[in-house]
Amino acid sequence: MRERFTADLKAAMKSGDKLRVGALRLVSAALKDRDIEARGQGKSVTEGDILALLQKMIKSRQESFEIFEKAGRTDLADQERGEIEVISSYLPAQLSEAEVADAVKAAIAETGAASIKDMGKVVAVLKAKYAGRMDFAKASAVAKAALSG
Numbered sequence: 001m002r003e004r005f006t007a008d009l010k011a012a013m014k015s016g017d018k019l020r021v022g023a024l025r026l027v028s029a030a031l032k033d034r035d036i037e038a039r040g041q042g043k044s045v046t047e048g049d050i051l052a053l054l055q056k057m058i059k060s061r062q063e064s065f066e067i068f069e070k071a072g073r074t075d076l077a078d079q080e081r082g083e084i085e086v087i088s089s090y091l092p093a094q095l096s097e098a099e100v101a102d103a104v105k106a107a108i109a110e111t112g113a114a115s116i117k118d119m120g121k122v123v124a125v126l127k128a129k130y131a132g133r134m135d136f137a138k139a140s141a142v143a144k145a146a147l148s149g
Helices: 003-014 018-040 046-073 074-088 098-113 115-130 136-148
Strands: none
Touching: 003 018, 018 046, 018 074, 018 136, 046 074, 098 115, 098 136
């Protein structure tokens, strides 16, 4: 995945696509920060970590986009939207709500979860299997509803 970022950055620089160059530089910088942090802990960054980082970046930009829209700053909102599109192109296809519900049911069955206390186990299984493919905040809400009732 790292090689893809580098190759796409070079291609964007050659074509003069400023938005794509900017977004890919932000991704590269965030990835380097994550590498440094992981190295300090004696770990290495996995594909799952990279996907989680990309999702976090998208979520941050969505929040900024909403703030800029409310403030009437369409120029900045457009830039955020463009960065979201560029970063999203590196994520695998997201699961639908029905697929998320099925995945949560399967994770509950796999872990033998019976109450809200087992929520962490369920979410851990989901994160291991579906990194980058689902919004875990929504999945947690689905799991919580399933475990509480």
